[in-house]
Amino acid sequence: MKAAVIERQGGVENIVYREWPDPDYGPDDVLVRVRACALNHLDIFVRRGMPGFPVPMPFISGGDIAGEIAAVGAGVTRFRPGERVSLNPQTDEGMIGEELLGGLAELVRVPAKNVIAIPDQLDFERAAATPIAYGTALRMLVTRGRLQAGETVLVLGASGGVGIASVQIAKMLGAAVIAVAGSAAKCARLLEIGADHAIDMSSTDFSREAWRLSGKRGVDMCVNFTGGDTYVPSLRTLRRGGRLVTCGATAGFDPKTDLRFIWVRELEVLGSNSYSQDDVERALAHVASGKLDPVIGATFPLHELAAAETLMERRDFVGKIVLLP
Numbered sequence: 470m471k472a473a474v475i476e477r478q479g480g481v482e483n484i485v486y487r488e489w490p491d492p493d494y495g496p497d498d499v500l501v502r503v504r505a506c507a508l509n510h511l512d513i514f515v516r517r518g519m520p521g522f523p524v525p526m527p528f529i530s531g532g533d534i535a536g537e538i539a540a541v542g543a544g545v546t547r548f549r550p551g552e553r554v555s556l557n558p559q560t561d562e563g564m565i566g567e568e569l570l571g572g573l574a575e576l577v578r579v580p581a582k583n584v585i586a587i588p589d590q591l592d593f594e595r596a597a598a599t600p601i602a603y604g605t606a607l608r609m610l611v612t613r614g615r616l617q618a619g620e621t622v623l624v625l626g627a628s629g630g631v632g633i634a635s636v637q638i639a640k641m642l643g644a645a646v647i648a649v650a651g652s653a654a655k656c657a658r659l660l661e662i663g664a665d666h667a668i669d670m671s672s673t674d675f676s677r678e679a680w681r682l683s684g685k686r687g688v689d690m691c692v693n694f695t696g697g698d699t700y701v702p703s704l705r706t707l708r709r710g711g712r713l714v715t716c717g718a719t720a721g722f723d724p725k726t727d728l729r730f731i732w733v734r735e736l737e738v739l740g741s742n743s744y745s746q747d748d749v750e751r752a753l754a755h756v757a758s759g760k761l762d763p764v765i766g767a768t769f770p771l772h773e774l775a776a777a778e779t780l781m782e783r784r785d786f787v788g789k790i791v792l793l794p
């Protein structure tokens with residue numbers, strides 16, 4: 470098969486589109502012919518290298534996958550070749566695209582228990598754009614964050630994958646959304662997508678503006694997976710008893726904090742990691758029924774993975790970037 474292979478950790482010049490042996494599969498696995506694979510920031514971290522998390526090189530990343538069953542293991546009765554599927558990349562053996570070979574290739578091996586059938590009306594691009602971003606956002610906002618209708622949520626990094634998923638899920642649940650993004654053009658797009666307000670953090674102090682927009686009461690919840698310099702200003706946006714939820718730290722994992730906000734306002738800082746199979750199934754069902762609509766910012770042929778990852782690194786996109794083998 471053909472695959473976009475990370476030959477060694479570092480810059481995008483280490484990605485080579487080349488031949489790779491077809492994956493072996495066991496009795497409880499299926500082989501999926503990949504029709505679309507969406508990028509996540511994790512793909513950048515896997516290529517660049519993460520401290521304390523070695524990835525064996527050469528490697529194929531990509532955990533957000535949709536395609537057709539190409540073959541099934543001897544023990545698999547639930548699926549047949551040709552069926553349209555997506556999947557939960559968190560397997561019992563590790564995460565597909567981070568610990569197991571991923572879907573930025575023509576074929577990928579997947580344990581059958583992680584495979585989720587998708588209906589005909591759900592196209593491969595939107596199916597691939599759903600599991601990680603929407604599964605993560607469902608767990609972060611609903612399971613961990615306990616978001617309620619009528620609350621106000623501030624979403625940082627709102628233009629990216631998990632960001633747009635958070636905006637859309639909050640709106641679906643009846644919350645008001647203040648979206649924060651890095652340019653006026655991204656803010657305009659977020660208002661079209663359904664945010665009630667959008668703050669361009671390249672020209673506006675988002676902390677002061679969110680405080681003003683909340684009627685100087687503070688927001689109920691702040692979604693912050695950027696960390697770095699955005700962390701303390703995010704604490705400052707919250708009302709007494711407010712919740713900050715986090716699932717990552719794109720801009721830095723060891724930010725300065727300010728404990729005064731945490732004790733004086735009795736804030737809750739809630740971590741959220743990953744998603745369950747149920748989260749991914751619910752996310753795909755919401756997308757199939759039209760309640761959630763992933764935004765595809767750009768599509769690339771698989772052999773242009775380096776250009777796609779460069780676009781993500783430059784933050785010059787809105788929504789999900791999808792690769793087509």
Ligand SMILES: NC(=O)c1ccc[n+]([C@@H]2O[C@H](COP(=O)([O-])OP(=O)(O)OC[C@H]3O[C@@H](n4cnc5c(N)ncnc54)[C@H](OP(=O)(O)O)[C@@H]3O)[C@@H](O)[C@H]2O)c1
Nearest residue numbers: 509510626629630631650651694717718719720742743784
């Ligand atoms: N724990 C988990 O299970 C889990 C699951 C999924 C994702 N995550 C984490 O969640 C974060 C977002 O993932 P994603 O796939 O949605 O990423 P993404 O699509 O690249 O979006 C990230 C957004 O954050 C904003 N941003 C702010 N500061 C940034 C910086 N210094 N560098 C890059 N972007 C910055 C950018 O928007 P603007 O340019 O508009 O500011 C960008 O669009 C990542 O840290 C990822 O590792 C964690």
